[in-house]
Amino acid sequence: MASFLDIFKRNFSLFSSDIGIDLGTATVLVYVKGKGIVLNEPSVVAVNKVTGKLVAVGTEAQETLGRTPDNIIAIRPLREGVISDYEMTELMIKEFIRKVQGFRLFKPNVVICVPSIITEVEERAVIDAGTQAGAKRVFLIEEPVAAAIGAGLDISRPNGNLVADIGGGTTDIAVISLGGIVESTSIKIAGDKFDEAIIKYVRRKHNALIGERTAEQVKKTIGCVYPRTEEEIMEVKGRCLMTGLPRTFTLSSSEILEALEEVSSAIVEAIHSVLERTPPELTGDISSNGIVMTGGGSLIWGFDKLVASKTGIPTRVADEAVSCVAYGTGNCLENLASMQDGTINLSRKRQMR
Structure with missing residues (x-):
């Protein structure tokens, strides 16, 4: 005792x-x-x-x-x-x-x-x-x-690393070398915007209203920003905007892909803009080292595939992406x-x- x-x-x-x-x-x-x-x-x-x-x-x-x-x-x-x-x-x-x-x-x-x-x-x-x-x-x-350090990257060497940290309120993208940021941008487009996009899509296409927590659950369960090999569906409960009564309907992963396209494209464009401003020597390093994605937003299905397809640079989601920072x-x-x-x-x- x-x-x-x-x-x-x-x-x-x-x-x-x-x-x-x-x-x-x-x-x-x-x-x-x-x-x-x-x-x-x-x-x-x-x-x-x-x-x-x-x-x-x-x-x-x-x-x-x-x-x-x-x-x-x-x-x-x-x-x-x-x-x-x-x-x-x-x-x-x-x-x-x-x-x-x-x-x-x-x-x-x-x-x-x-x-x-x-x-x-x-x-x-x-x-x-x-x-x-x-x-x-x-x-x-x-x-x-902090995300780069948490992902296990050696940022102290004269070697370019590109990190995209997609959080809840902001997406931070930075090229890091010799322990410091060479080029970076921070956009107010991240996880919350994905939730808002799902809410707007459901309102427009299904004439129903869902809350933030439901939208987040949809995002985590069937959300994707790159075409899935197999279609996923999910039953969702919301409020019908016509009658004001509770209503149950079905959402598919292809619908969520359409809903999230504008937001995901904005993040990819931000990555592209940082790469455009990066010195050629560091761009060569990034081509070899690849792009590392961290934060909860990076866990949306296919985000690494989307970035790789748009930039032509190998992209991976860090282990324990949510905890890297x-x-x-x-x-x-x-x-x-x-x-x-x-x-x-x-x-x-x-x-x-």
């Missing part, structure tokens, strides 16, 4: 472990130094509008989306990769830190991922939110750099001593600003 001292040490340690946070639009992953990824929950917050008190965070809050009474509101405080509701983001980060740390006398250092193209105002908002949530110091790292962030925790306060200057462009 554990002694009181053992229990105290386990739950009330005086010292804090450094934390890495993949602060995604759809999901938050938390990496604790020495432990790995210890939390993976939706970035959703439920708050009582009358009292202002936190009702639920993460998985519990997601279950309340679209099902709350008038006095409770469930929101996603991040939109398109950046903070849209500062107070709710602060509460969410504070609660997640509390979940993974418990009571600590000393505050932890926190590394947070941000899109590769982010304004100084947005940077400051993330740093302030992390500090107010209980961090001793907050460091920022660009998502494609979090693992890369965790890797950076080992080198905090050599990093500047407030940012992780792995990008040459950011160092020059």
